[in-house]
Amino acid sequence: MIAELQCVVLDCADPARLAGFYHCLLGGEVDRPDRRWALGDGWATLHTAAGPVLAFQRVADHRPPRWGHPVHPQQFHLDFGVPDLDAAQTQAVAAGAVVLDDGAGTGRPWRIYADPAGHPFCLVQHGDGEAAVGQASPRSA
Template identity: 65%
Template sequence: MIGRLQCVVLDCTAPTELAEFYAALLGGSVDRPDPRWSLDADWATLHTPGGMVLAFQRVPDHRPPQWPDPAHPQQFHLDIGVADLNEAERQAVALGANPLPRPSKEDSGAEPSWRVYADPAGHPFCLVQE
């Protein structure tokens, strides 16, 4: 092992607002004091209940990915496990998530066990049935 993952950093135009979106989605505390980072208007953090840290970095000319356009690739995405896909979707959309196109059926012919959304800054993420 060379190192440990400290956090996942998402570029955006409004770091605190995006941190608050993910706090409402995942729980945790926004901008908790942490000696690894200084917090300012260009950087916000979310310490999740499971110990993972998401960080949000201001990029004034941020251009969000477009799903599923390979000319504007997603760059990365988060998979978020949920017990009830429909209820999780309702709550995520109420927080400001935007549903993105998804396949109508998986190879098995069943409804997909995951759904794709964009966060308020345009980053894709999936809600996945546990």
């Protein structure tokens, strides 16, 4: 092993706002002091309740990805396991998510959203209704 993953960093225009959005989705602690980085106006972090750390970095000319757009394509996406898609969607939208593809009529166990900065993410419900965090969904958003 050469290195360990410290965090996943998302570029955005407003780090505090995006950290707050993901805090609503995932719980945890926003801007917890950590020896690995300095906190400031251009950087926010979320130590999630499940353990992984998300970081949010201010980029002056941030151009959000646009779902299905060839000039502004997604660069990555996050999958979040949930026990109930409908309930999770209601809460995510209330927190600021935008529904990109609700899978209406498909019967598939995932839906695609954008966070307030435009980054796509999926809510995924696995077979028995339990959130299977860490398991990849059978598609690429």
